[in-house]
């Protein structure tokens with residue numbers, strides 16, 4: 001199973017990272033001129049669905065998505081086209097991401113930046129802060145209830161917001177019990193890669209009104225956006241269809257068309 005493989009790779013690389021940079025050194029690197037941008041404010045809008053645009057070179061299901069990949073240029077282009085937030089893959093082995101891509105996106109735009117990675121250790125939360133993230137992704141499928149609770153607390157205590165990702169009702173219940181405020185419904189099953197945007201509709205019904213909802217994965221068309229807006233979702237997280245488009249500007253216009 002791919003998720004197990006990713007977690008295993010992560011565990012191995014984390015050991016090395018921690019050896020090279022122990023936690024106390026990492027903590028001393030947290031920028032003091034940190035400009036915090038509110039992820040939740042950016043994605044809760046009155047009149048429309050917010051767009052969280054993702055910077056992702058490759059994925060385990062598609063391989064390389066974008067050949068001439070210039071993450072800084074993409075971030076600037078996203079900002080120019082008024083996306084509401086940017087998500088950056090920082091996982092290096094399967095998604096060919098990098099922490100620097102996130103720092104660059106933050107420094108060269110004015111929107112909040114979400115760190116997309118497989119967080120399985122509190123070290124990575126401090127790391128997210130050190131590289132200048134505003135929010136982190138926490139994936140229910142790779143965490144226990146105890147870990148999720150602890151990680152939400154740590155993140156909150158250092159001013160990071162959490163997008164808690166679920167893909168079924170069981171996971172949703174645990175996430176809500178742990179105090180998740182922003183729920184990401186993944187339309188892609190991370191083990192089979194199967195995408196079903198109606199997953200959002202099924203899970204949405206069980207989410208209390210005061211919780212912020214993000215629909216993630218497989219969002220490709222203006223119909224998808226309309227469908228999600230009618231469901232009452234706050235934001236759409238879009239990667240592949242923007243990354244694979246020959247023009248990001250045109251694709252965003254097409255997605256937003258009323």
Ligand SMILES: O=P(O)(O)OC[C@@H](O)[C@@H](O)c1c[nH]c2ccccc12
Nearest residue numbers: 186216217218219237238239240241
């Ligand atoms: O590229 P897509 O189908 O538009 O999906 C974006 C995003 O939802 C996806 O990259 C994602 C959702 N959850 C994740 C967890 C880890 C890595 C990646 C992801």
